Amino acid sequence: MDTLQHLVSGFAAALSPAYLAYAFAGCTLGTLIGVLPGLGPAAGTAMLIPLTFKLDPTGAIIMLSAIYYGAMYGGTITSVLINVPGEAASVITCIDGHQMAKQGRGGTALGIAAIGSFVGGMAATIALVLVAPPLAQMALRFGPPEFFALMLFGLCLVSGLAGRSMLAALLMTVLGLLLAMIGIDPVRGAPRFALDIPDLYDGIGFIAVVMGLFGVSEILLAAEAPVRETVRSKLSSLLPGREEWRRSVGAIWRGTGIGFALGLIPGIGAIVPTFMAYIVEKRLSKTPERFGQGAIEGVAAPESANNAYANAAMIPFLTLGIPSSPTIAVLMGAFIINGITPGPFLFQERPDLVWTVIASFFTGNVILLALNLPLVGLWAKLLHLPFQYLCVGVLLFCVVGAYSLQQSVFDVWVMIAFGVIGFVFRKLELPLAPLVLGLILGPAIEKSLRISLEMSAGDYSIFLTRPLCLGMLIAAAAVLAGAALRLAPQSLREA
Amino acid sequence: MMRSGVRRALAVAAWCAAASGIALADDFPSRPVQLMVAFPPGGSTDVGARVVASIAEKLLGKPIVVLNKGGAGGQVGWTEMARQKPDGYYIGYINLPATNTVILDPERKAIFGVDAFVPIINQVLDPGVVWVRADSPHKSLKDLVDAAKKAPNTIRAATTGILSDDHLAILMLEEAAPGAIFRIVHLAGAVDQLKEVMGGHVDVAFDNVGSIAPRVRTGELRALAVTDHQRSKFVPEVPTMKELGYPTVISSSTRGIAAPKGTPQPVLKKLEEVLRKAMEDPEHVQKLESAGLAVKIMVGEEYARYYSETHAQAKKYTEWAKTRPHK
Numbered sequence: 096m097d098t099l100q101h102l103v104s105g106f107a108a109a110l111s112p113a114y115l116a117y118a119f120a121g122c123t124l125g126t127l128i129g130v131l132p133g134l135g136p137a138a139g140t141a142m143l144i145p146l147t148f149k150l151d152p153t154g155a156i157i158m159l160s161a162i163y164y165g166a167m168y169g170g171t172i173t174s175v176l177i178n179v180p181g182e183a184a185s186v187i188t189c190i191d192g193h194q195m196a197k198q199g200r201g202g203t204a205l206g207i208a209a210i211g212s213f214v215g216g217m218a219a220t221i222a223l224v225l226v227a228p229p230l231a232q233m234a235l236r237f238g239p240p241e242f243f244a245l246m247l248f249g250l251c252l253v254s255g256l257a258g259r260s261m262l263a264a265l266l267m268t269v270l271g272l273l274l275a276m277i278g279i280d281p282v283r284g285a286p287r288f289a290l291d292i293p294d295l296y297d298g299i300g301f302i303a304v305v306m307g308l309f310g311v312s313e314i315l316l317a318a319e320a321p322v323r324e325t326v327r328s329k330l331s332s333l334l335p336g337r338e339e340w341r342r343s344v345g346a347i348w349r350g351t352g353i354g355f356a357l358g359l360i361p362g363i364g365a366i367v368p369t370f371m372a373y374i375v376e377k378r379l380s381k382t383p384e385r386f387g388q389g390a391i392e393g394v395a396a397p398e399s400a401n402n403a404y405a406n407a408a409m410i411p412f413l414t415l416g417i418p419s420s421p422t423i424a425v426l427m428g429a430f431i432i433n434g435i436t437p438g439p440f441l442f443q444e445r446p447d448l449v450w451t452v453i454a455s456f457f458t459g460n461v462i463l464l465a466l467n468l469p470l471v472g473l474w475a476k477l478l479h480l481p482f483q484y485l486c487v488g489v490l491l492f493c494v495v496g497a498y499s500l501q502q503s504v505f506d507v508w509v510m511i512a513f514g515v516i517g518f519v520f521r522k523l524e525l526p527l528a529p530l531v532l533g534l535i536l537g538p539a540i541e542k543s544l545r546i547s548l549e550m551s552a553g554d555y556s557i558f559l560t561r562p563l564c565l566g567m568l569i570a571a572a573a574v575l576a577g578a579a580l581r582l583a584p585q586s587l588r589e590a
Numbered sequence: 591m592m593r594s595g596v597r598r599a600l601a602v603a604a605w606c607a608a609a610s611g612i613a614l615a616d617d618f619p620s621r622p623v624q625l626m627v628a629f630p631p632g633g634s635t636d637v638g639a640r641v642v643a644s645i646a647e648k649l650l651g652k653p654i655v656v657l658n659k660g661g662a663g664g665q666v667g668w669t670e671m672a673r674q675k676p677d678g679y680y681i682g683y684i685n686l687p688a689t690n691t692v693i694l695d696p697e698r699k700a701i702f703g704v705d706a707f708v709p710i711i712n713q714v715l716d717p718g719v720v721w722v723r724a725d726s727p728h729k730s731l732k733d734l735v736d737a738a739k740k741a742p743n744t745i746r747a748a749t750t751g752i753l754s755d756d757h758l759a760i761l762m763l764e765e766a767a768p769g770a771i772f773r774i775v776h777l778a779g780a781v782d783q784l785k786e787v788m789g790g791h792v793d794v795a796f797d798n799v800g801s802i803a804p805r806v807r808t809g810e811l812r813a814l815a816v817t818d819h820q821r822s823k824f825v826p827e828v829p830t831m832k833e834l835g836y837p838t839v840i841s842s843s844t845r846g847i848a849a850p851k852g853t854p855q856p857v858l859k860k861l862e863e864v865l866r867k868a869m870e871d872p873e874h875v876q877k878l879e880s881a882g883l884a885v886k887i888m889v890g891e892e893y894a895r896y897y898s899e900t901h902a903q904a905k906k907y908t909e910w911a912k913t914r915p916h917k
Contacts, residue, residue, distance in 0.1 A: 238791030279662040282776055284752055285697035286662075293669055297661035431630075436781050542778065549775040550746055550791065 098228055105450030109458050114157055117150065118455050121158035122462045125165020129185075130173055130474050131485060136166035137421040137531070138310030141302045142492050144429050145499035152433035153448050157455040159429045160409075163422055164216060164456070167365070167405045168463050171208040171398055172474050175201055184365035184401045187373045191386060191393030198389050202471070206333035207343050207391055208398040209467035215351040215403035216460040222355055223410055224453060227442070231414040234439035239550065240557050243543040244567035246417065246536045249361035251571040253529045255578030256367050264529045267520075271533020272540075274299055281538055282545045294505040301534050302428050303497045303506040304513045305421055308527050310493045311514025314486050316521060333468055339391045346376050346392035350399030357400075358407025361419035364528050365404055372400035406456060413437050413449065417539075421528060424535040618678055618857050622653040625847070626682030628667025630660035634800060634883060635683055635845050638713055641877045646868035657682075663751060665692050665700060672702035676852035678861060684709065684848045686897065690904035691753035696912075704901050705851055709893045710858060711865045712846035714878065715886035716798040718759045718817035719828065723787055724809060726794075731814040731834050734794060735767045742771035748783045748795040752776045756796035758907045759817050759841035761914070766836040787811070798843050799824050800882040817841040824882055844886070844900075846893060862889055 108114060128139030140162050147155035170185035175192035188208065195204040237245070250272075254264040277288045278298030289295040335343060350372040357368040376396045377386045386393050411417045416438035418424035430437055435445065442449055467474075497510040520527060551557035559565055627639045636658060643654040659667035664685055674680035684707055693700050720731065728734040738745045749757040760772055775792055777783050780801035786792040788811075799816060803824040806813045813828040817839050821830055831839040847865060849858060866889060868874060875885050888896055 235785065235789035238786060238789055279665065279698075281778070282752060283697060284663060284665075284692075284695055286699065293666060296666050296669075434630075434633075438781065439785055440781060546775055546777065549773070552743060552773055 098224065101446050101450040102224060102454060104447070105452075105454035106457075108153070108447070108451040109157070109454035114154060114451065114455060115458060117154045117158040118161045118459045119462055121161025122165040122459055122466055125162040125167075126169035126463070126466055126474060127477070128162065129166040129169020129171070130477050131489065135170075135309050135313070135422075136163055137305045137425055138308075138313070138493070139166055140422055140429075141306045141425045142310065142496035144302065144425070144432065145496055147429070148432075148499075152435055153451050155433050156430065156435070156448070156452050157459075159426055160452060160455065161459045161462075163426055164402065164405045164459060165463060166422075167402050168209065168212050168467055169474070170401075171212070171394075172205060172471065175204045175208070175394075176475055184369050184404075185398075186366065187369045187397045188394055190373075191388070191390050194387065194389035195391070195394065200332075200389065202333045203335050203339060203391070204394050205471050206468065207335050207339070207395045209333075209464060209471070211343070211347045211350065211395045211399035212402040212467075213460055213464045214347050215354055215399035215401065216406050216463075217457065218351045219355045219358065219403040219406035220453065220456040220460065223406060223413075223456070227410050227414050227453075230410065231439045231442045234414050236563070237415065238561075239543040239546040240561055240564040241567065242415075242417075243540060243547055244558065244564045244571070245361065245415075246540045246543070248567045248571040248574070249417070249419065250529070250533060250536060250540075251574045252360065252363055253532050255574045256363070261575075261578045263525050267525055267527070268529040268533045271530040271535075272537045274304075274530075274534050275537020275541070281542050294503065298538070299509060299534070300500065300506050301531070302425055302500055303510040304534060305425055305531060306493050306497055307510040307513025307515075308517035308520075308531065309421070310489065311510060312517030312521060314490055315514065315518040317482065317486060333471065335391065342390075342392050343395040346372075346396040347399045349375055349379075350396035350401075351403040353396075354400035354403030354405075355407040358404040358419070359410055361411055361417050363404075364420050365401060365422075368400040368404040369397035372396040409456075413441060414439060416441075418535060421531040421535070424531070618860055619650060619652040621679065622655050623647075623650065623678065623861075624655050624657050624680045624682075626657045626659055626667050626671050626680065628659055628661075628664035628671075628683060628685065630658055633660075634714075634716075634881065635685060637881050638845055638878055638883060639683060641874055642713060642865065642868050645871050645874055646864050649864045649867055663692060663754075664688050665698060668692065668707075669701055671848075671850060672706040674850045676850040676854075678849060678853050678857035681710065681847055681849045681861065683845055684897075686844045686846070686900045687755050687758065687904040688753075688843070690901045691758075691908055694901075694905055694908040695753055704898070707848035708851055708853060708858060709846060709848045709897045710862050710889070711869065712844055712886060712888035712893050712896065713869055714845045714883045715842050716800040716844070716883060717822055717842040718755060718796060719799045719802065719806075719813050719822075719825070720759075720763075720794060720796055720815045720817070721787075721802060721806070721811050721813045722794050723790070724812050726812065728794065728814065729812075731829075731831075734814060735763070735770050738764075738770035738772055739767070742769070743773050745772050745794060746775050746792045747772035748775050748777045748786060748792045748797075750777060750779050750783065750797060753904075753908055753911060755798070755841050755843045757911065758904065759796050759839065761907045761910055762817075762839040762841060763831075763836065765910075766838050799884075803882050822884065824884070844896075846888070 124143060128136065140159060143162055147158050167184065171188050173179050174185040174188040175196050178189050178193040192204045195201060250268055254268045255261055277295055279286050279296050286296060353372045353375065354368045357363045373393060373396060376392045377383050380392065408419045408423050411419055412423050412427065418427045427437060493510060494507055497506045498504065500506055517527060547557055558568060625639055625643055627636050629635045639656045643656050647654040659670050667682065668689060671682040692698055693704055722728050728737060747760055749760065760774055764770055764772065777786060780797055783795040783797055787795050799822045805811050806825045813825055815831050815834055816822050816828050817831050819830065819832055819840060866887065869885065869887050878885050
């Protein structure tokens with residue numbers, strides 16, 4: 096009952112003109128980021144953090160969250176129309192979405208993607224409302240050893256699932272963890288690998304790293320790519336026909352379920368749920384041969400999974416303070432800049448903020464549906480912008496964004512350096528997500544490991560005698576073993 | 591010839607420097623003053639800084655800009671402050687004893703010493719407090735100390751960071767109650783303490799009154815003692831260490847404003863005067879107290895003495911912390 100009351104007052108606040116305006120601005124910017132190829136949600140959200148410095152914390156969080164899930168919607172448009180995913184999670188949508196566009200059913204593809212995204216986002220948010228408060232209560236049972244095990248599990252998952260080879264992914268995870276070591280030791284206070292550079296005492300700013308790896312490197316790659324052609328597809332018929340509806344409804348719900356379930360596990364990333372949803376549809380279909388030829392389920396399921404995942408990933412983030420993807424980590428950075436620590440006490444201490452933000456997820460999803468269904472043609476027009484101007488604009492925004500994070504030129508250099516590194520890694524087909532997650536989770540993993548050992552006076556058996564902790568460690572080992580034995584379906588590993 | 595020329599040049603230079611010093615004091619400030627906070631925005635030092643800056647800038651006639659240079663437990667900000675030109679336009683917060691322990695901890699390799707800063711005025715003194723979960727078997731400080739004596743190195747006691755005032759407080763209590771040994775767990779701050787103690791992963795927390803007073807009043811947790819000479823007005827029912835027979839366990843976290851070494855005396859005087867007026871303003875006191883921060887103004891000799899005494903005490907316990915067998 097308490098939850099309902101909080102939610103109602105959250106809605107009252109989220110529906111105030113100012114917060115609606117922030118949500119609208121966030122959704123628009125997010126869609127824009129999604130539409131512009133190359134600017135994924137992580138880099139995009141990072142870039143736009145400084146825009147929110149003048150807002151009150153609630154407004155800032157509403158806007159940044161809207162940018163985050165808005166970008167998840169927007170990525171579809173480019174996938175369908177030009178066969179280039181606007182963000183990584185829309186990769187799978189290209190397969191059938193672009194085929195549909197070629198057959199003149201582009202409008203329907205975009206329509207079902209918007210509807211699927213809406214259903215996925217809404218359903219996951221409703222589940223968030225129901226699940227998060229009891230989970231926040233339970234989160235107290237998570238002591239440092241359990242946190243350590245959970246984050247280790249997350250890293251094993253991302254190492255096992257991302258990239259073509261587990262070796263490459265593990266390598267990138269370890270590299271991320273090594274980068275995370277730079278700076279002042281979080282427990283004893285000694286500087287490590289800081290080379291006496293004061294800017295490095297606080298470690299490498301991961302927001303600048305994300306902007307470099309995902310933003311700058313993308314532009315470098317794009318500069319090499321040939322000019323693309325847009326399919327001039329008829330966009331008038333947005334709503335699917337009766338037969339298409341029949342095929343889509345089940346796909347949307349299954350996609351939502353998959354996206355939601357995977358969103359609860361840190362480290363999965365946004366790509367895996369979309370692949371899973373696609374594979375499930377293909378397996379369940381009586382006519383699997385239609386997949387790849389413009390099957391509407393092949394658009395509906397992954398798009399629903401994508402957005403259900405995006406909203407479900409807020410649950411471990413808000414209740415445990417664990418960011419499960421690079422974008423959520425950027426969002427966490429924004430929370431901390433605004434003086435708010437996500438975790439079990441957030442619901443208790445700032446119910447006003449949490450519930451307003453959650454209510455804004457509902458309003459935001461409605462805004463996005465409105466933005467995407469009638470206005471999809473407008474977004475599609477953006478793709479006609481000459482790419483060279485777009486590149487310069489995005490690069491400029493990245494530089495300004497990196498600088499304004501903490502008025503430090505050093506961060507700009509970090510971003511540029513990681514832009515080049517990201518470019519090289521992509522050329523070598525080394526996955527970037529494990530690196531970023533290693534960098535982000537590194538300090539927290541180290542801290543929880545060392546605090547656990549302080550709790551036990553140096554006795555490692557603390558990890559084996561706590562059932563919850565032991566269970567997660569076994570799961571982590573199983574994931575790695577499974578990936579090593581190549582038990583995961585081939586298609587999953589191609590993400 | 592040469593030599594007297596050099597000497598004359600030096601004399602002229604010295605005169606110029608002196609004259610500019612006087613001129614500096616006379617028209618100080620001619621531009622905005624930066625007030626560095628070595629912690630991120632939104633923390634309690636930041637809150638205090640913004641309140642005092644907004645009042646003091648009206649008295650000073652020039653804006654006072656709060657500059658957050660958080661990181662490394664304050665070391666990043668203090669390193670930066672120690673490097674500034676000592677002209678009064680860059681002043682900043684020192685947080686005793688954190689500033690002292692950063693200087694004293696050899697592992698930190700701080701590039702500044704205790705004399706790098708000239709203390710101007712203290713703003714806040716937040717005494718330490720020892721607290722447990724409401725359903726803890728330790729009903730009083732005596733229960734806790736007895737338990738730590740009976741089974742040494744088993745009671746898990748949380749600090750808010752290595753060599754924080756809370757860490758020193760645990761060492762002080764161990765010293766005052768021979769035989770009592772705690773198993774020290776270094777957590778990152780008050781929120782982490784709350785989470786781990788409430789979750790039963792740690793038995794007792796050493797923190798400051800300002801962080802937990804509201805939860806003591808609601809009965810969510812039980813405060814056993816305040817590490818101060820007198821009771822705190824925010825939790826008046828909690829006894830002091832002195833009352834409980836441990837008069838040497840006195841520990842607190844303070845926030846005050848200092849300038850880089852070499853700042854001209856007249857400039858320091860002017861800043862002290864303005865900041866003192868601002869801190870005595872009822873608006874300042876009321877705003878800080880509503881944030882759970884007890885205002886304690888110390889200036890001149892008194893604050894300088896407090897700074898050096900804190901340093902001497904921190905030195906003793908830092909050395910002990912480094913050699914303590916139970917790490």
